[in-house]
Amino acid sequence: MSDAVFDRVRSGLGDLAQDAAVSHGVLVINVAPAGMLPLVRGLKASGFDMFLDVTAVDWLGQAPRFEVVWHFYSTTWKVRVRVKTRVAEEQPEVDSLVALYGSAAFMERECHEMYGIRFRGNNDLRPLLLYEGFVGFPLRKDYAKEQEQPLVPYREGFQ
Amino acid sequence: MNDKVIPIHSEPTGAFEYISTKKDELIGWARKFSLFPYPFVTACCAMEFMAVSSTPYDTDRFGAALPRFSPRQSDLLMVVGTINHKQAPILLKVYEQMCEPKWVMAFGACATSGGFYQNYATVLGIDRIIPVDVYIPGCPPRPEMVIDGIMKLQDQIAHERHPILTKGF
Numbered sequence: 001m002s003d004a005v006f007d008r009v010r011s012g013l014g015d016l017a018q019d020a021a022v023s024h025g026v027l028v029i030n031v032a033p034a035g036m037l038p039l040v041r042g043l044k045a046s047g048f049d050m051f052l053d054v055t056a057v058d059w060l061g062q063a064p065r066f067e068v069v070w071h072f073y074s075t076t077w078k079v080r081v082r083v084k085t086r087v088a089e090e091q092p093e094v095d096s097l098v099a100l101y102g103s104a105a106f107m108e109r110e111c112h113e114m115y116g117i118r119f120r121g122n123n124d125l126r127p128l129l130l131y132e133g134f135v136g137f138p139l140r141k142d143y144a145k146e147q148e149q150p151l152v153p154y155r156e157g158f159q
Numbered sequence: 160m161n162d163k164v165i166p167i168h169s170e171p172t173g174a175f176e177y178i179s180t181k182k183d184e185l186i187g188w189a190r191k192f193s194l195f196p197y198p199f200v201t202a203c204c205a206m207e208f209m210a211v212s213s214t215p216y217d218t219d220r221f222g223a224a225l226p227r228f229s230p231r232q233s234d235l236l237m238v239v240g241t242i243n244h245k246q247a248p249i250l251l252k253v254y255e256q257m258c259e260p261k262w263v264m265a266f267g268a269c270a271t272s273g274g275f276y277q278n279y280a281t282v283l284g285i286d287r288i289i290p291v292d293v294y295i296p297g298c299p300p301r302p303e304m305v306i307d308g309i310m311k312l313q314d315q316i317a318h319e320r321h322p323i324l325t326k327g328f
Binding site: 145148152 | 248278289
């Protein structure tokens, strides 16, 4: 049944997607950053009504460096779709999905503080899990794993 | 009528007429059996803390069963679980709100050393922030290890100085 749904979604994509293939039961769609918003709008219209997640992958050394990944779920068809796009290190910016899915707000905040991806249209990108004054993006591959930013001065002998 | 006559000793026998001790030993003995823990519970070690504070392990034998949920009423800070940098100011504030005398127990691998975490978020051992009296290893520690830790802390309390008048008093 999911194959029939995926075929229908794929035929409706038109020339928005760079490629679309089924991997481990999930339809994976690669898209250019500019085509992401119209593509997601089309997905929502075709039944993918639940926003599951947005995160990023840091391909250090490649260009474009970052890959932003979204997951959507259809409560009607019980299938998932993964949307991927690549953005460059100099301008890590994609469109926000808050207008389409309200639940995207928190996940975009988390993705922003961890990877430094900016979401155009999301006006509330304050840190969510990190504290104020934290410098850098801890889940980027070039953030040293032992780099600490303590809020409390350490006791003698631990500096 | 009962014919038995209860003898009345008028002469001292020497039994429990007086005791002699040292001030530090007496206060240490009293304090080691009246530990009021403040559970600062942050992570999965909480499960083992629940086990150790439940009936089968009966920490009331050591006088350490009654948790006080105000730092001002407690004298043993039990740090149970991972402490991250965002939480460190809260832990320090709770420690500073406790009245002297006070002791700190690092419960589990994370509170002791950061455990298996080494990243941007985790404090690598609470002794970087506050002084620790007893460390309990284990991920999580078994209740027997916690009881062993309480007994070691009791030994320490029994043998340390207990000044009555402190400098700032």
